[in-house]
Amino acid sequence: xxxxxxxxxxxxxxxxxxxxxxxxxxxxxxxxxxxxxxxxxxxxxxxxxxxxxxxxxxxxxxxxxxxxxxxxxxxxxxxxxxxxxxxxxxxxxxxxxxxxxxxxxxxxxxxxxxxxxxxxxxxxxxxxxxxxxxxxxxxxxxxxxxxxxxxxxxxxxxxxxxxxxxxxxxxxxxxxxxxxxxxxxxxxxxxxxxxxxxxxxxxxxxxxxxxxxxxxxxxxxxxxxxxxxxxxxxxxxxxxxxxxxxxxxxxxxxxxxxxxxxxxxxxxxxxxxxxxxxxxxxxxxxxxxxxxxxxxxxxxxxxxxxxxxxxxxxxxxxxxxxxxxxxxxxxxxxxxxxxxxxxxxxxxxxxxxxxxxxxxxxxxxxxxxxxxxxxxxxxxxxxxxxxxxxxxxx
Amino acid sequence: xxxxxxxxxxxxxxxxxxxxxxxxxxxxxxxxxxxxxxxxxxxxxxxxxxxxxxxxxxxxxxxxxxxxxxxxxxxxxxxxxxxxxxxxxxxxxxxxxxxxxxxxxxxxxxxxxxxxxxxxxxxxxxxxxxxxxxxxxxxxxxxxxxxxxxxxxxxxxxxxxxxxxxxxxxxxxxxxxxxxxxxxxxxxxxxxxxxxxxxxxxxxxxxxxxxxxxxxxxxxxxxxxxxxxxxxxxxxxxxxxxxxxxxxxxxxxxxxxxxxxxxxxxxxxxxxxxxxxxxxxxxxxxxxxxxxxxxxxxxxxxxxxxxxxxxxxxxxxxxxxxxxxxxxxxxxxxxxxxxxxxxxxxxxxxxxxxxxxxxxxxxxxxxxxxxxxxxxxxxxxxxxxxxxxxxxxx
Numbered sequence: 001x002x003x004x005x006x007x008x009x010x011x012x013x014x015x016x017x018x019x020x021x022x023x024x025x026x027x028x029x030x031x032x033x034x035x036x037x038x039x040x041x042x043x044x045x046x047x048x049x050x051x052x053x054x055x056x057x058x059x060x061x062x063x064x065x066x067x068x069x070x071x072x073x074x075x076x077x078x079x080x081x082x083x084x085x086x087x088x089x090x091x092x093x094x095x096x097x098x099x100x101x102x103x104x105x106x107x108x109x110x111x112x113x114x115x116x117x118x119x120x121x122x123x124x125x126x127x128x129x130x131x132x133x134x135x136x137x138x139x140x141x142x143x144x145x146x147x148x149x150x151x152x153x154x155x156x157x158x159x160x161x162x163x164x165x166x167x168x169x170x171x172x173x174x175x176x177x178x179x180x181x182x183x184x185x186x187x188x189x190x191x192x193x194x195x196x197x198x199x200x201x202x203x204x205x206x207x208x209x210x211x212x213x214x215x216x217x218x219x220x221x222x223x224x225x226x227x228x229x230x231x232x233x234x235x236x237x238x239x240x241x242x243x244x245x246x247x248x249x250x251x252x253x254x255x256x257x258x259x260x261x262x263x264x265x266x267x268x269x270x271x272x273x274x275x276x277x278x279x280x281x282x283x284x285x286x287x288x289x290x291x292x293x294x295x296x297x298x299x300x301x302x303x304x305x306x307x308x309x310x311x312x313x314x315x316x317x318x319x320x321x322x323x324x325x326x327x328x329x330x331x332x333x334x335x336x337x338x339x340x341x342x343x344x345x346x347x348x349x350x351x352x353x354x355x356x357x358x359x360x361x362x363x364x365x366x367x368x369x370x371x372x373x374x375x376x377x378x379x380x381x382x383x384x385x386x387x388x389x390x391x392x393x394x
Numbered sequence: 395x396x397x398x399x400x401x402x403x404x405x406x407x408x409x410x411x412x413x414x415x416x417x418x419x420x421x422x423x424x425x426x427x428x429x430x431x432x433x434x435x436x437x438x439x440x441x442x443x444x445x446x447x448x449x450x451x452x453x454x455x456x457x458x459x460x461x462x463x464x465x466x467x468x469x470x471x472x473x474x475x476x477x478x479x480x481x482x483x484x485x486x487x488x489x490x491x492x493x494x495x496x497x498x499x500x501x502x503x504x505x506x507x508x509x510x511x512x513x514x515x516x517x518x519x520x521x522x523x524x525x526x527x528x529x530x531x532x533x534x535x536x537x538x539x540x541x542x543x544x545x546x547x548x549x550x551x552x553x554x555x556x557x558x559x560x561x562x563x564x565x566x567x568x569x570x571x572x573x574x575x576x577x578x579x580x581x582x583x584x585x586x587x588x589x590x591x592x593x594x595x596x597x598x599x600x601x602x603x604x605x606x607x608x609x610x611x612x613x614x615x616x617x618x619x620x621x622x623x624x625x626x627x628x629x630x631x632x633x634x635x636x637x638x639x640x641x642x643x644x645x646x647x648x649x650x651x652x653x654x655x656x657x658x659x660x661x662x663x664x665x666x667x668x669x670x671x672x673x674x675x676x677x678x679x680x681x682x683x684x685x686x687x688x689x690x691x692x693x694x695x696x697x698x699x700x701x702x703x704x705x706x707x708x709x710x711x712x713x714x715x716x717x718x719x720x721x722x723x724x725x726x727x728x729x730x731x732x733x734x735x736x737x738x739x740x741x742x743x744x745x746x747x748x749x750x751x752x753x754x755x756x757x758x759x760x761x762x763x764x765x766x767x768x769x770x771x772x773x774x775x776x777x778x779x780x781x782x783x784x785x786x787x788x
Contacts, residue, residue: 001593037459064441066634103658115400240662263501
């Protein structure tokens with residue numbers, strides 16, 4: 001059989017880094033490579049109770065039947081209300097579409113906005129999962145310069161902003177860097193978007209995970225007309241539910257809806273009913289989110305201490321204020337992908353930086369995920385990594 | 395804000411029929427329009443027990459965490475074993491990819507195989523949901539002539555077969571016609587595919603629902619190299635789980651996988667764990683499927699009797715041997731979409747035929763779904779429909 005694949009499928013490259021990281025699935029590897037949330041933060045009791053409540057009531061028929069492509073209406077109403085309160089804005093239920101995880105939101109954004117060779121602005125570095133979704137629609141990436149405070153709006157050329165299909169950003173505790181976009185940068189980006197009719201895709205899976213609970217204004221509140229906001233239950237409930245949502249104005253939602261329908265008809269009813277049952281309980285999230293912040297914040301502190309204890313002075317890293325990742329910068333002459341091979345031979349893994357750049361210009365950085373590794377293993381793993389790096393310092 | 399949508403999104407037309415059918419969601423409408431499976435056939439007890447078993451055991455961590463894009467391995471192994479036994483073939487776990495309902499399989503097939511203007515062969519009439527998925531990739535449809543025995547392989551031009559990207563078919567109890575492709579046509583289609591390097595997409599959501607339990611050989615057993623088989627749990631467990639699977643050779647699966655990953659990362663872990671827990675119980679499906687056949691078969695018989703009792707002799711319909719649909723043919727001068735408006739004003743609904751044709755050549759047919767309507771309402775609804783039709787007979 002000679003298969004006749006689409007150009008899209010033919011152009012897919014298998015990831016060498018994914019191959020390297022496959023070995024890290026062994027139990028005896030200390031892995032800082034993955035992006036999994038901590039199972040210690042899953043609300044097991046509430047999930048069990050919610051599943052019971054759905055399956056033992058008349059809700060069971062709705063939870064098992066086909067449902068609307070927009071999503072389960074009570075869940076959409078709850079989200080509208082949650083966002084309206086949290087972000088002090090007015091979000092209506094018609095502006096919300098439930099998706100099968102934020103990854104599906106990224107695919108639907110690509111479907112709705114991208115033709116071949118369209119320009120897309122991305123942070124430097126940026127989230128690899130977003131690139132994988134957008135790549136299906138063959139865009140041209142324009143990398144936006146970034147520093148400790150996130151992307152730099154002034155570095156965006158106005159002509160590029162006017163002609164790009166959208167700018168993709170994770171303003172809060174970005175994947176891979178853990179950086180948060182500063183307030184003044186948010187304001188500058190919102191102004192730039194308004195001036196240039198630029199669509200902002202605001203991906204916010206980690207937004208609730210600021211360790212101090214001090215949320216900065218979301219882009220969709222600063223430039224509501226221009227922004228498509230992506231929310232997720234993966235980091236505040238559990239990723240295995242695959243539940244996320246898109247917030248956008250009605251005109252955009254009306255274009256998304258038939259594409260969502262063509263993509264998977266609708267997100268599973270059962271997981272939507274269970275999630276609604278959990279989050280609609282009095283104060284559930286206002287009790288639960290501080291627990292996640294506590295777990296994640298203390299592991300972050302612990303890893304920062306280990307880094308300070310073991311790393312040579314030529315290595316630097318940031319101090320995240322939330323989320324799941326620390327971004328480490330090595331001297332320019334050290335290649336992080338080569339380092340990974342050595343680290344794996346000593347049973348430690350991380351995500352090498354080059355994966356996260358659209359133009360692969362830089363490979364002396366690495367991403368460390370700290371939330372799923374117990375403290376004693378964080379200490380051991382960072383020491384091993386530091387010893388390997390020291391061997392390469394000259 | 396001036397949105398810059400993709401050509402894909404711009405070319406979407408809103409469906410007038412969907413608008414007409416929106417009113418049928420009212421409780422007092424007798425609707426033969428939808429394609430919902432009957433909630434009477436949901437295995438409620440087993441679903442409750444399975445959810446409990448998953449959530450009360452250590453499985454809960456897997457069910458709530460990110461999982462592999464291929465799907466939950468025990469479920470894939472179970473499917474490989476089920477198909478191997480049912481269809482007397484050898485299916486390996488590497489040939490199976492779990493998807494978020496068969497609708498996602500159709501989207502992934504489009505992504506993997508279709509470039510703009512590629513030829514796709516479809517039955518006449520064909521499943522509208524498949525067209526919605528494929529339309530996203532802008533194919534050219536070639537309608538294959540069909541009759542009571544399903545599509546007619548001899549009518550397919552060899553040159554068209556050689557140059558088409560694939561042929562899409564529902565061989566068992568097709569949506570919308572309820573027709574089953576005969577054995578000799580299956581053999582002829584398999585031969586045609588092999589001769590012409592033609593990919594067959596075999597969509598089989600209703601395959602287990604033959605009322606007599608006499609399965610005909612699947613295309614993927616007759617032309618294994620050429621066929622991509624789509625299975626679904628929607629009609630044998632419950633559609634709200636959104637669980638389906640793709641069976642294809644490893645080369646094809648390896649092209650699908652990164653596109654699946656880019657589309658929603660993976661199908662929800664929770665629903666996969668629950669489904670596995672149900673189907674892996676001793677003989678569950680061999681006990682449960684006959685119950686569904688019994689419910690669906692007796693409702694089909696009942697509707698056939700009502701049609702015979704009330705319809706004028708100018709109207710004809712088929713005698714389905716399985717599935718959820720009867721296909722009714724009116725005299726050519728009666729337009730089914732116009733008829734629908736009248737029917738709705740009298741609180742009865744059906745799906746008008748024109749929706750299911752790629753070239754809209756025919757609109758004197760209609761699809762009747764019988765499985766969700768109680769018997770007394772089937773009788774009332776068919777009588778009302780027959781009276782309306784009689785008014786148009788001349």
